[in-house]
Amino acid sequence: MNILRLIFILGLSLLGFAEQVWADGNPVDKVYHPRVVANERKFEWRFASRQTSEENVLAQRFAYGQALTEYLIVEAYISGERDETDDYGLQGYELEARYMLTEQGQYWADWGVLVEFEKQHDEGNYEITTGLLFEKEFTHTSLTMNALLVYEWGDSIDKEYETEFRLQYRYRFMPEVQPAIEIYTGEDFVGIGPAFMGVHRYEGIKQLKWELAFISGLNGKGKDHTLRFALEYDF
Amino acid sequence: MFRLFISLLLAFFSSSLWAISEYHLEIKDHLFFPSRITIPAGQKVKLIIHNLDETPEEFESFSLNREKVIFAQSQAVIFIGPLKPGEYEFVGEYNPNSARGSVVVILEKAGDGNVD
Structure with a gap:
């Protein structure tokens, strides 16, 4: 399968989403990779x-x-948010499981x-x-896609x-610096922008990963920019 | 959403499934044997790594884009390729000073006797 076929598939997928997105909140977040590494433990900060x-x-x-097995990793989050009234506080708790389906x-x-x-x-x-995670290598580049379905309810x-x-379309330039392009869609939102990420290895399996992206909303009438940053320490 | 899943399923099942050559490596005393393995360009191959040590090891290679833990006295399978000719280094992350090696990719079919 060549890259033109992949772009065709991707185009169809984006069209499908553009017709029916109605999510709220900010869809700009981490693009998840399907890979799970056994014995992995990590602390993570996202902004x-x-x-x-x-x-x-x-x-x-x-x-x-x-990582609980060589295919399954579980992550627990606490999140804080500053709202439109400048109040900053604890926003919620989250439990996440990611399962690697294929080697x-x-x-x-x-x-x-x-x-x-x-x-x-x-x-x-x-x-x-719930969502499906996809990754495909093209020599020194990797294309990663997440298709997520969200259900929310409450008081x-x-x-x-x-x-x-x-x-996320990433060029694996060198471990410390890997430029990428990221695209997001959500409720009334289509955003695109540059991203940079990398990893610095310490002794043994200890490593620090970083990600930085600046995403511009394309469908709003006014300004809509998101700066996202993540640090992850694996040990 | 339905269209996305159909598209992805098509992409998944359209992959050709043919016999993949196997190459065996051993980890012993925190060293890879052989430490240099030759494979043909343009083909997907299967590395089967046997860890004979009492401790786990993690096969890691940025150029191959692979990361896999091989548990103590166990084996793991790593699929690599198709690759262009060149040399692709890998390390054992738990013992990076000793556990080092490389995959050499050549145009003609490899003949190092490690193919099953």
Whole structure:
């Protein structure tokens, strides 16, 4: 399968999403890779600042993750958010499981699944996310895509299905610096922008991974930019 | 959403499934044997790594884009390729000073006797 066929498939997929996205919130987040490494343990910090014409929303998440088998990793998060009234506080808790379906390079592409369960801190609002994770290598580049289906319900929100799509096309230039392009779709949102990531290895399996991306919303009438940053320490 | 899943399923099942050559490596005393393995260009191959040590090892290669833990006294399978000619280094992350090696990719079919 050549890259033109892949672009055709991707185009169809994006069209499908563009017709039916109605998710709320900011879809700009980490693009998940299907790969799981046995014995992996990690601490993670994610930061996202979304600036629109009307407001600035700042969100941070702290997590601990651990591989339970060579195919399954589980991660627990606490998240905080500064809202439009400049109040910053604990926003919610989240438990996430990522399962590697295929060995790297075994098939034409690598596949995984993601399941997340989230509860809002001070209200009885819940969200469950399931998704398919995809990655394909093209010599020194990797294309990663996440197709996510979200269901949310609770005391102060309506029951709702949402879809999100994330794409990252990364050039594996060198371990420390790997440039990429990222695309996101969500409710009334299509965003694209540059990203950079890398890994610095310490002794043994200890390593620090970083990601930085600046995503511009394409479909809004006003300004809509998101800066996202993530640090992950594996040990 | 339905279209996306159909597209992805098509892509998944369209991959050709043919016999893949196997190459065997051993890890003993935190060293890879052989430490240099030759494979043909343009073909997917299967590396079967036998860890004879009492401790786990992690096969890691940025150029091959592979990362896999091989548990103590166990074996693991790593699929690599198709690759262009060149030399692709790998290390054992738990013992990076001693566990080092490379995959040499050549145009003609490899003849190092390690093919099953």
